[in-house]
């Protein structure tokens with residue numbers, strides 16, 4: 001088999017994803033004990049960011065260091081990419097120097113094009129369409145807190161965005177039921193909805209959607225690149241805020257997740273984000289462990 005990329009969750013099969021999540025749990029234990037295995041000694045990851053990041057950058061960079069390797073950060077400005085050097089050329093050059101490349105970009109097609117010209121594994125660090133690395137962390141977090149997610153009910157509230165699309169893929173792969181509560185005009189991709197319809201449905205009424213849910217997930221109402229739409233979106237999305245009223249509809253032991261950064265008072269109330277059902281800090285921390293396991297999987 002040729003080089004493997006991780007552009008969406010569907011780039012890997014369910015068993016491969018589960019093995020990454022299981023390995024992440026072991027790496028997490030080693031991290032807590034400060035007992036590191038340097039499985040990626042002398043390996044170098046390049047990280048190209050065309051958008052901002054805190055968690056993705058730090059988790060990949062710290063992860064490579066802990067595994068005995070190194071990471072190089074290319075910021076949204078400063079490299080020749082931002083001055084117009086074709087992605088295809090950058091991919092061919094960098095894959096002669098690096099062992100793996102993470103790209104955070106706008107159109108998903110940019111990632112696909114980059115991967116086509118790269119001789120080393122390419123990881124999607126977020127595109128306008130998908131954020132698969134976040135899902136690895138979310139699935140580990142659910143597993144740690146509640147066990148298997150198979151057969152559970154997950155409610156997504158807000159925009160049918162990149163995170164929502166990755167949840168749709170996760171529903172199909174990990175066999176859970178996903179109800180998407182989004183305002184009209186902000187539906188997820190129709191083709192993906194068709195492909196995942198055995199696991200995913202849309203319910204406009206947020207409270208109906210949330211009824212008896214085991215996991216509640218939301219994200220910002222205006223993603224990176226949509227800043228100009230922020231004000232007009234707030235009005236349409238307000239009924240989809242995750243607050244105490246909404247949480248009253250879900251199962252008593254339901255969890256709340258958010259990929260962060262969060263806007264308290266917009267998509268989620270401060271009381272929910274900082275409340276007892278919220279696992280957002282564990283979720284963010286798990287980015288480190290799941291991405292280390294992903295890097296090992298792709299590089300070994």
Ligand code: CP
Nearest residue numbers: 053054055056259260
């Ligand atoms: N959740 C997430 O990807 O965060 P960053 O944008 O900070 O990387």
Ligand code: NVA
Nearest residue numbers: 161219223224259260
């Ligand atoms: N949907 C958000 C996720 C940020 C991690 C965005 O794309 O900005």
